[in-house]
Amino acid sequence: MADRQMRPLGAQISHMLKDRGVDVIFGIPGVHNQEMYRGIEEAGITHVLARHEQGAGFMADGYARASGKVGVAYVITGPGLCNIMTPMGQAYSDSVPMLVISSCLDETAATRGQLHQMKDQQAAAETVCDWSEEARTPEAAYTLINRAFMEFHTLRARPKHIQVPIAQLQAPAAPQNRSDMGLSDGVEQIDAMLAPVISHMIRRAKRPLFVFGGGARDAAPDIRAFLEICPVPVFTTYAGRGVVPPGYPWLFGSYLARPDSATIFAQADLVIAVGTELAEVDLWRDQLGQAAKLVRIDIDPEALSGSAGNTHRFKAAAHTVFRVLKEERDMPGAFAWTVDQITTTRARWRTETDAERPGIVPLCDALRAAVPSDTMIYSDMTQFAYVAKEVWDMDHPGHWHHPYGFGTLGYATPAAIGGAVARPGQPTMAIIGDYGFHYTMAELGVAVELGLPIPIILWDNGKLKEIEDSMTRAQIAPNAVIARNPDFVKLAEAFGARATAPGTIAQMQEDVKTAFKADRPTLIYITPNLTA
Incomplete structure (x- = not known):
């Protein structure tokens, strides 16, 4: 069959990516990675030619954020990889699914003075992405691509780097067997007791607060449905804007970095943070400010481990939680917060922003x-x-x-x-x-x-x-x-x-x-x- 024919590995990689749903690749060709370009048109993939590998990386990032698909970039050995490391670091910080595939020299230990030579290209890339690996055989290339896409579906999205030696890119290879694709839509399971535990906490609270981060975006429809029956006041991180609609009267907005937002959290008797690291770039202070119980809901164990004292940690995706929470009955229809308090506070913060x-x-x-x-x-x-x-x-x-x-x-x-x-x-x-x-x-x-x-x-x-x-x-x-x-x-x-x-x-x-x-x-x- 035509789709089982032998091709150079560089071409087979493009065909495999097409099978994975990749329609666009961003990059710049060079003599080291030109074999990766042999299969792009044949596979039916559009290539966007950047003017600089940094631009290619940011394009792949922007594409991934807009489409929800993986942003893919092809770059050459050495300077091409170095140039895209800044976008890789950005994608790592912001949880963006980006796959960078580069060529690499066949060996570097015994030879010096080669074109585009680096001492350790793989290690350099690893400093700014989730992992960086070298595929020395076709089977290794297919396995690593499989691994990357599986993790994009099931774990916190972060960039990956795969490098392939030039001789391997040029050598004939059989395509990956489709039965070994290992496709996954992710695992969407939740402890049946989690939603009742959280709803019980909210029922007992007089001044609860939600904080929604970028990790809660996929749950927006269910979050909005829940807030219609249980109007808990909300802060969002900058990345979490839009999870709650602008007209929601209990919205404190994305003013977490206002220093005296800590005084609002000090008034709360329950804070539930969903899909957010509560990082420096969210708060611009060391502590959120609450003395009450803090509930953290996140898919990343590292994010959950960062809290100290009086914290309940739940490893779960936001949409799996709120899909159940929105069906809870007998939730409170009002709390001790007032709309006037929220409106007045927001107006003051807006004025501060304008003055600064x-x-x-x-x-x-x-x-x-x-x-x-x-x-x-x-x-x-x-x-x-x-x-x-x-x-x-x-x-x-x-x-x-x-x-x-x-x-x-x-x-x-x-x-x-x-x-x-x-x-x-x-x-x-x-x-x-x-x-x-x-x-x-x-x-x-x-x-x-x-x-x-x-x-x-x-x-x-x-x-x-x-x-x-x-x-x-x-x-x-x-x-x-x-x-x-x-x-x-x-x-x-x-x-x-x-x-x-x-x-x-x-x-x-x-x-x-x-x-x-x-x-x-x-x-x-x-x-x-x-x-x-």
Whole structure:
């Protein structure tokens, strides 16, 4: 049979990935990994040519976050692998299913001076991903790919790296037997007593609080159904926005990092944290602030092990818990919290946010009003995003993506490209700062090449303003925080993109609406001088 024919292993890998549901691969070919490209078109996979391996990695990340599928990238030995390590580190921090497959030299111990040579490429990659392994036979390559996809389905999603020696990629190999694919949709089991235990805790509480993180996104429909019968007040992490709808009156929002949110938690007599590490980048303080019982629900034992004292830990997926909880009866219809308390507190925190980084909150409000509610948004490390993450409630979970943990610059543009590839015909937008845009600006050419109608909101305050402010607070004379910027509008046009520089907020809104209907990306250049 044609699909059982011998092919070079590099080609067989692409066919195996196609059987796994992979439709898109991001990457850059080179002489070391060209055999991996032999099978891409034959397998019916689309390849997106990045301008830099860092861009390829961020595209795979953005694609995975938007589609819920595995983001796959092909890179070459040595510098190609090194260049994609930053996206791998970001994907590890943010629990993104990414599979990076690279070539590697056949041997390195006895020979020096080879093209793209590293002392230990496999070990280097392992520092930024879940695991990094070398496949020295076709059977090993198939087994490792199987292992990666099985773990993507059943464990916390994190990036994996497989490297294959060049001679193995070139050598003829039989395809993997389909009966050995080992496909799995995951194990969705829950202790039958878990939901009753949690519901009993809620019934006994007078001031319970939920904290929903990114790990609760898949459970959003069941969580919303539960909250309709039992209105527990809610905080979300930045990644958990949209799990609860903006109109939910008991929503404290994504203000966990406000220092005095600890005083709210101190008033609670029960806190249930679901799908969140409660990490530094969630809280920006050492402790949540509660003295009451803390219930942790997570699929990752490492996340569960991080709590001290008075903590109940349950290893379970959020959707398996709330699928049962929403069916519980006789749940309380009210608690000691009041809507006025929540509304007043949120208003105070919004005012604080506006005072800390003046002028951005009105722009966030205006931008939100201009975009469709189902827009997939990718943001970068920029003050505009720092404000938006607090004041911009999301209508849908998993629709705002940010380099939360690793905190890399240059993420938004290529990640948005990956997101747009994953959701053809649906709105995708990027928000990036002037300095971050420098990191991956070349990927604008990819968006033009693919004809992607992405509005790219470029916030130019002329400096690394967040770093300048931090230096000032630390009584350090601001240094190295200003870089000479190009004419971004002309730069975008040179790539073949559309570009605008609105002078008013109203014009910005119109430009954004037009950009979603365009036949290519539009760079929308805005500054703090934008007028009402």
